[in-house]
Amino acid sequence: MNYASYIALIPLLPLVGFVLLGLFGRKYLKHSSGIIGTGLLLVSTVLSLYTAYNYFFVDGKVEDSYQTITAVKFTWLSFSENVSIDMGIILDPISVMMLVVVTFVSLMVHIFSLGYMKGEERFATYYAFLGLFTFSMLGLVVSSNLFQIYMFWELVGVSSYLLIGYYYDKPSAVAASKKAFVVTRFADLGFLVGILILAFYGGTLDFNTLIERLTSQQSSQFLAITTASFVGVSALTWGLTLIFIGGAGKSAMFPLHIWLPDAMEGPTPVSALIHAATMVVAGVYLVARLFPLFTLTPVSLSIVTVVGIVSAFLAAIIACTQTDIKRVLAYSTMSQIGYMMFALGVSGYGGENGLGYTASMFHLFTHAFFKSLLFLGAGVVIHFIHSNEMKDMGGLRKYLPITNFSFLVACLAIAGIPPLAGFFSKEEILLATYNSNKIVYGVALFTSGLTAFYMFRLYFSIFWNKQTEVHNHHGEGPFSMKFPLMILAFCSIFAGLIPFGEYVSSDKTMLKSHFDPMFSIAPVAFGVIGILLAMWMYKKESTKAEKISQSLGGLYRAAYKKFYIDEIYLFITKKIIFNLIGRPAAWIDRNIVDGLMNGIANTTASVSGFIKGIQSGKVQSYAIYFFGGIVALAIVFLYLWK
Amino acid sequence: MTDIPVSHILFVSTALFFIGMYGLFTRRNMITMLMSIELILNSVNINFVVFNKYLYPDKLNGIFFTIFIITIAAAEAAVAIAIIINLYRSHKSIDVETAEEMKY
Numbered sequence: 001m002n003y004a005s006y007i008a009l010i011p012l013l014p015l016v017g018f019v020l021l022g023l024f025g026r027k028y029l030k031h032s033s034g035i036i037g038t039g040l041l042l043v044s045t046v047l048s049l050y051t052a053y054n055y056f057f058v059d060g061k062v063e064d065s066y067q068t069i070t071a072v073k074f075t076w077l078s079f080s081e082n083v084s085i086d087m088g089i090i091l092d093p094i095s096v097m098m099l100v101v102v103t104f105v106s107l108m109v110h111i112f113s114l115g116y117m118k119g120e121e122r123f124a125t126y127y128a129f130l131g132l133f134t135f136s137m138l139g140l141v142v143s144s145n146l147f148q149i150y151m152f153w154e155l156v157g158v159s160s161y162l163l164i165g166y167y168y169d170k171p172s173a174v175a176a177s178k179k180a181f182v183v184t185r186f187a188d189l190g191f192l193v194g195i196l197i198l199a200f201y202g203g204t205l206d207f208n209t210l211i212e213r214l215t216s217q218q219s220s221q222f223l224a225i226t227t228a229s230f231v232g233v234s235a236l237t238w239g240l241t242l243i244f245i246g247g248a249g250k251s252a253m254f255p256l257h258i259w260l261p262d263a264m265e266g267p268t269p270v271s272a273l274i275h276a277a278t279m280v281v282a283g284v285y286l287v288a289r290l291f292p293l294f295t296l297t298p299v300s301l302s303i304v305t306v307v308g309i310v311s312a313f314l315a316a317i318i319a320c321t322q323t324d325i326k327r328v329l330a331y332s333t334m335s336q337i338g339y340m341m342f343a344l345g346v347s348g349y350g351g352e353n354g355l356g357y358t359a360s361m362f363h364l365f366t367h368a369f370f371k372s373l374l375f376l377g378a379g380v381v382i383h384f385i386h387s388n389e390m391k392d393m394g395g396l397r398k399y400l401p402i403t404n405f406s407f408l409v410a411c412l413a414i415a416g417i418p419p420l421a422g423f424f425s426k427e428e429i430l431l432a433t434y435n436s437n438k439i440v441y442g443v444a445l446f447t448s449g450l451t452a453f454y455m456f457r458l459y460f461s462i463f464w465n466k467q468t469e470v471h472n473h474h475g476e477g478p479f480s481m482k483f484p485l486m487i488l489a490f491c492s493i494f495a496g497l498i499p500f501g502e503y504v505s506s507d508k509t510m511l512k513s514h515f516d517p518m519f520s521i522a523p524v525a526f527g528v529i530g531i532l533l534a535m536w537m538y539k540k541e542s543t544k545a546e547k548i549s550q551s552l553g554g555l556y557r558a559a560y561k562k563f564y565i566d567e568i569y570l571f572i573t574k575k576i577i578f579n580l581i582g583r584p585a586a587w588i589d590r591n592i593v594d595g596l597m598n599g600i601a602n603t604t605a606s607v608s609g610f611i612k613g614i615q616s617g618k619v620q621s622y623a624i625y626f627f628g629g630i631v632a633l634a635i636v637f638l639y640l641w642k
Numbered sequence: 643m644t645d646i647p648v649s650h651i652l653f654v655s656t657a658l659f660f661i662g663m664y665g666l667f668t669r670r671n672m673i674t675m676l677m678s679i680e681l682i683l684n685s686v687n688i689n690f691v692v693f694n695k696y697l698y699p700d701k702l703n704g705i706f707f708t709i710f711i712i713t714i715a716a717a718e719a720a721v722a723i724a725i726i727i728n729l730y731r732s733h734k735s736i737d738v739e740t741a742e743e744m745k746y
Contacts, residue, residue, distance in 0.1 A: 620668075
């Protein structure tokens, strides 16, 4: 069947929304902009669900393995016969899965924002930016080559920047958007260099061709990229590691995670969409996209593993100490993405070895639902209480029954309690880790206990604990805010039951679902212990938490201060880079570059001042010049011209 | 009449030319400047006539030029006086130094 006819519409419809609302939104479509944006995205969502149905159940599968289908392909920039940059859409299990996730979560966020952002001055602009983001993210997931993915990668960065800085009159939001942009840009430098290395040795930007060439051991490209080396490390490892740096920046992996907690300055639905479900998993998606290449170099894969597990563990500890509910969720996101990363890192290629790959993608899939649900729930709470701080909340279960229920579902899901979605995906990750690396498994297991603890610390602090006085009576907000919560809660409960391995696996063949009740005892036990601990500390108003945090002393303070990573960055940039590089550069700029320019300008000005003095406006001096000229000519022609 | 040497006449014309030049450069009154220009033109006329007379006595080319110059000088005087009148109307003065708005 011909996919091209409608699949291009999936990313293009949000783009249409962006252009329409961006150009005319503020003047003409002020009140209908939300409906327009949501309507266009609804069509996209339906189309992508239809695509997924077609791909997975009708004609994607040939002889028990899913084919990579190039739905659209055209040359965008043609430099010479061999060098051109293409644009295209490829369909394979992960891109189809991402299409569904992105459009679906984006649709939920669009609907939620109808209520949440109502009455905002720049309502239309908000929907225009959401449209831009959705377009770029969809373009990213269906990219057929490295350059296209890089372009859309930057586009999602831009739209993330715009949306974090949406409240541009708030200095903290402006600073956060700048920070997010600079940190991810910095990481993208690595990505770009990695792309150039792979493209140089592989001779192509196209994913399929590149993977095909580099994975066959006899190909000239494979020999070239493995024999070429820099500082004793092969070019392949360099390229992939640099690409992973780009992915780590986007996915907020340690030590490039510092922008994510600050990015919570944006509107809460935006955090749900960009900083929980879609954009931040782009790094995971990128590694998954190039996974056949990553399996060629154990070094790159172990970097992925180490970065993933360190991020997962650190973020979980920090999340236990934060008091801003959105920051807790941000660190939780970072921790869960860490899970996805190290699941990829411990995975092998093909068959049973590829379990980690499947598990990672599965976790990405389920995480999108429950994390966006958590953020939207937090949005309802913030909408209701007008504060982000936990200390202003408590006992809200009576006022916000639906939010209470859906938040609980999401917390249980992320804590890995059966039979909710998070249980199955986390289970597979832990199983894959157990099979390949026991140390990572131990840390991951402990982290899953921490996850349960901090999520339920959040839950109990918001919905139980002390009773807060509530002065407003607008309740949970309009139906448009409750509806996405219910839908996402439904998904968080049942998404885990999908036999994911049958659809997504490293070599695109079927992988049986792994479910071993004996193995699940340990993770579930850790989760339950975490929940009970949180319940004991936070269900009733008490001083237990404070006492414990005091007894931990320095460790607690370090975690509360996010292990001083921001301070280290500030020290390196302000003290070292600014003093050693910034100041000399500024001096050269001010004195030498500017001096040169000013010198030229001053010379020109003084010369012109002299010349314009000739035009004095005195007719008689003109007459003298004229006469002098005639005399001079006469002398020349009479005496000098021989 | 015929024994006036050509150098005498050329001397007169040169003197006339430089008197005109001097007046043109030093006087600020535009009428006087116009008169100086007339002196210069007349010195040229004298030159034309003299050279015509002494070099090509049987031709009239120099004379023609002189008549042309007299005609043009008349037209030039008309235009110049019109300019001077307009200048006087706008500046209440015919001092050439007052008309310097267009400098630089």
